[in-house]
Amino acid sequence: MAGEMKAWYYSEHGGPEVRQLRDVEMPALKPDEVRVKVIACALNRLDLLQREAPVVAGFSLPHVCGMDFVGTVVEVGPEADAGLRDKIVVIDPVVSCGTCDRCLSGNEFYCRTMRTIGSSRWGGMAEYVAVPDRNCIEVADSTIPLEELAGVPVASVTAWHAVLGAAKVQPGETVVIPGANSGVGIAAIQIAKQQGCRVITTISGPERMQKAYDLGADLVIDRRAEDWVQKARDFSGGDGADFVWDHVGGAFLQQAIDACTIEARVVMSGTTDDGYSTIKDTSVYHYGRTLIGHGKYTRQEMRDTVAAYASGKLKLVVDSYWSFEDMHKAEERLQSNDFFGKVIVCMPN
Secondary structure (H helix, E strand, O other), X not given: OOOEEEEEEEOOOOOHHHOEEEXXXXXXXXXXXXXXXXXXXXXXXXXXXXXXXXXXXXXXXXXXXXXXXXXXXXXXXXXXXXXXXXXXXXXXXXXXOOOOHHHHOOOHHHOOOOEEEOOOXXXXXXOEEEEEHHHEEEOOOOOOOHHHHOOOHHHHHHHHHXXXXXXXXXXXXXXXXXXXXXXXXXXXXXXXXXXXXXXXXXXXXXXXXXXXXXXXXXXXXXXOOOOHHHHXXXXXXXXXXXXXXXXXXXXXXXXXXXXXXXXXXXXXXXXXXXXXXXXXXXXXXXXXXXXXXXXXXXXXXHHHHHHHHHOOXXXXXXXXXXXXXXXXXXXXXXXXXXXXXEEEEEOOO
């Protein structure tokens, strides 16, 4: 398949105006790749950040954003899995070389040449995307609309790995999941509740607090109006939480530590606020607390996460759907911080 396609393309950094819907050349297909016709693509905070400035190593201009998408395989390279043709697939955006020592030992997500679709490779905010066949998670059956599956990959598998893989939460533990309106927060609240945890979450503004309770949260704190650290400690009888997930960064890390009980753990996996944090050393080692680097999820965790949503075990909360032509309006919605759930852009049929 040759020719041109439409994509939201930008060749310089700046505001929303730098991204333009235009005709671009169809991406070339490598032997082990398949071409996916995009059904829907969900926005992430990274899409906004990298429009303004480079964030991820390996990023280059021109660029097409979109890490989260679902689509139909319409073309298969000569060395790719022919059984994927015409299949509905959710894309794991992390692309490894498949041949280095780390890839061959099962640590492909630490590949030295790793690239990410939508951040350091062209992504899903286009009619078609070329991806390695091994990055395709086939959806044989789904109880939810296919468009919803676009919102699963990055946020939900990140939450899955943070709660189950890195923190290894146990039934009866008290956990803090910040950002109940975000994709990662919504997923992590549900995952922790299914593990039998008591969940404390935060949100900005009282108007969305009930939505967080509806997800299963045991305590929702308005971080704009209340001292969330003190409220979390009070809720746990003064001791603090067993696990706090810091997917924010910056000043939040010290707050997360202060909200912990003795021998608790903090999983660090975000730089939404800032990539640098200053902490009080004694607040960690005096109390036997552990700081855990989130690390990389596995492809099996991605498969398990997609299956959990497709089967209805986990519920994807969608804030809004937008047409492909209205992608700028979708960006505005995400940038407003008034959203609750995933913002999804749908392609024309």
